[in-house]
Amino acid sequence: MSKRVGLEASHAAAEAAKMADVDVIAAYPITPQTHIPERLAEMVADGELNAAYIPVESEHSALSACLGAAAVGARTFTATAGQGLELMHEVVYVASSMRYPMVMTVCNRALSAPLSVWGDHSDAMAVRDTGWIQVFCQNSQEAFDMTLWAFRVGEDSRVLLPVMVHFDGFHLSHVTEPVILPEQEEVGRFLPKFHYPFALNPDKPMTHGAFGPPDVYSEAKIAQEVAIRESKAVAIQGFKEFGDIFGRYYQLVESYRAEGAKTLLLTMGSFSETAKIAIDAKKKKGESLGLITLRLWRPFPFEELRQAVKNAETLIVFDRCVSLGGPAGTVASEIRSALYNEKKRPKVVSFVGGLGGRDMPVEDFEYIVDRGREIAEKGSKELSETVGIRGEVTGIRG
C-alpha cells in the first residue's frame, strides 16, 4: 500500500532518488538545495540507500563526477540551485551532448548580484538551451513524481538524455505538504533497471567525447536537436504509464478551468497554485478565465501549447525572470514566438515579477489579470510590465 506522509519537496525528491535506487550522488551544498543532499547523505549513512555519495568540492565537479559515473553506466543524481547551476554551466551542455542520462533537481534561485538565496526562475532560464529535458513542479507530490519520471524518460534507450527537475527554492523546496509515497514494487514496475548501452568497459573499449572538427560538429548538433525533440513522445508515454501505475496523470501543458475561457493566465512552477486561487475567486464573479501551466519546458511543447490557447482572446504570461535588455519576460518571448505564425492566436501580454523571492500573493495575480485584459484591449507600447515591484517604472519598453 502506498502511504501518505508529510514531506517537503526537497525530501520528496530525495525519497524519489532513493526509490529509484540511484547508484551515485555527487553534490555540493547551496541554499536552497541543501535538504536534498543532506537527506541522501543520511540515507547512505544509515544504510537505507546503497549508493556512492561523492561530497565534491564544487558544483562544477558535482556535475563532472556525474559525467564519469553515468559514463560507466551508474544511475546518477545531483541537485543544485542558482549560482551552483551557473558554476556548472559548461558541464550542463556536456552532459546532454554526450547523451548521459542523469537527473538533476534544481531548487530555482535568483542569480547574483545582489546576492539572493531566494527563489525565481533566472537559473532555469539561463540553461534553457542546454539540451536537457526540463520539467517544472507545482507541489511536493510533483517533486516526487517528476523525479521518478525523469529517470524513466532520460534512461529510455530512445532518449538517453539528462533531465532537470525544477522546483521553486523555499516556496516549494522548504514547504511540507502531504505526499503519497508508492510501494517499491510499483516503482520497480514503472522504472526498469538502467542499462546504458555505451558504458565504458575495458572489454569493449570505446572513445567518449572525441572533438568535433567542422566537418562533423554541425551534424552532431543537429542529431542532438532531433534527439531532444523526439524525446517528447517518450515524455508523453512516461506520463501515461505513470498515471496507469500511480493514478496521477500529468500533461505536458496543464489546463485549469480553462474550457472556453476568453482570458488565460500562463504560469510555471509553484506560483501556479496561488494563481489558481485567484482564478477561482474571479470565476466566482463570472469572469471568463482559466489557467495554463507549462509543465514540460524542454523539449518545448509547441503543439500542446497552441491547442491549449488557440480559442482564447488574451494570454497573460507571468515570468519570474527578466531577460535584461532583451524581451523582458523569457517565457513570454518563447510563447509569442510559438504562436506568431498561427492564424488564430490570442494577444500575448507579459508580466515580470516574483524576483529574488518576492512573494506573489493572490491579489497580485488578480491584478495582472485585470491589467492584462486592459492592455490587450487598449494596446501598449511596452513589451512587458512589472508586478509587485516598487518604483516609477512599471513598463519595459521594446
Next chain:
Amino acid sequence: MEGKFIKFGKNLVTTEEFVAEGHSFCVGCGEALALRLACKALGKDVIIANATGCIEICTSPLPVTSWAVPWIHTLFENTAATVSGIEAGLKILMKKGKMPERDVKCVAVAGDGGTSDIGMQALSGAFERNHDFLYLCFDNEAYMNTGIQRSSATPYGASTTTAPAGKMSIGQTTWKKNMPEIAVAHNIPYVATACPSYPFDLMNKVRKGGEVKGPAYVHIFSPCPTGWRYAADLAIEIGRLAVETGIFPLYEVEDGRYKLNIDRPELKLVEEYLKTQGRFRHLLDEEIAKIQEHVNEEYAKLKAKVACFAA
C-alpha cells in the same frame, strides 16, 4: 612496495600498443612517447579520463580515435572530478552486483595547465576524497595546444607567447610551481616524477601508481620541440639533461617517504640544458646564474627530505 610487482626492463614490455594509430602529435614530441610508455605500463584494464589539451586533440578527432582502451574526454578543468565519478561508479556497481568484480584502473591524464592551473581545484578535491585513481600530469611547461602560452609550470626565464622575452622582460618572471610537492601535501600514498628519457623508470612508476590503493600522482616531464624550440631528434637528450642538471629530479614519495631514483654525485650545470632550447636563448649570464642558484637550492631541499628517511 618494492618487490610487489615485476619491474619493467628489456624484453618485459608488451609489444601491444594502446594509443597509437593515426595520432597527430608533432614530430619528436616527448609527451607522445611518455604517453605511449605509460599506457604500456597500465595495460588494457583501464579507463582513461583525459583533460582537454595536446593529448586529447592529437588522439581523438571525430570520427576516428587512437585509443585501444576505454577513454573519455569531457572538459579541461574537471578531469579529476570526472575520474572520481568513474571510480565511485565502478565501485558501487560492483558492490551492488550490477557489474562483475574486477580490477579496473581509473586514470586521469592532463597537461600542466590542466593540472597546476585550471584543474587544480578538482584535483585537490579528488585527492582529499581519497578516490582510488592515478593522475598523470604530462608537463610540457606551457599551454602548447593553444600555442605556447605561459602556465604556472613554465620555468623562470622561458619565453612564451604570453610572457615573451623582450627589451623590458626576460619572459617568465616566476619560478615553476612545484606541483609534485602540492600533491605530496595532500598526504596521498604515492607521488613520483618521471621522464621518458628513463623509460623503465617511468613505466615502473606509472604501474606502481596504478596499483597503489588510493590516489597516486605521477608528474611526467614532457619535452616539446615546438614550444621549447629544439630540433626534433633531441627530446631524449633534453629530458636526460633536465634530470642530470637537477632541473627535473626523478624521485618518489611513498607514504610521505622521499626517495631519489637518480642521484648523481655531481650535477651538470644548468647552462648545458638551457642552451639546447630556443625558449632560453635570450638569457644573459646573470639570469643563468640566478637559475643555477635556484636549482641548487631546490635540489638541496629535496636531498634534505630524502636524507630524513635514509636512516
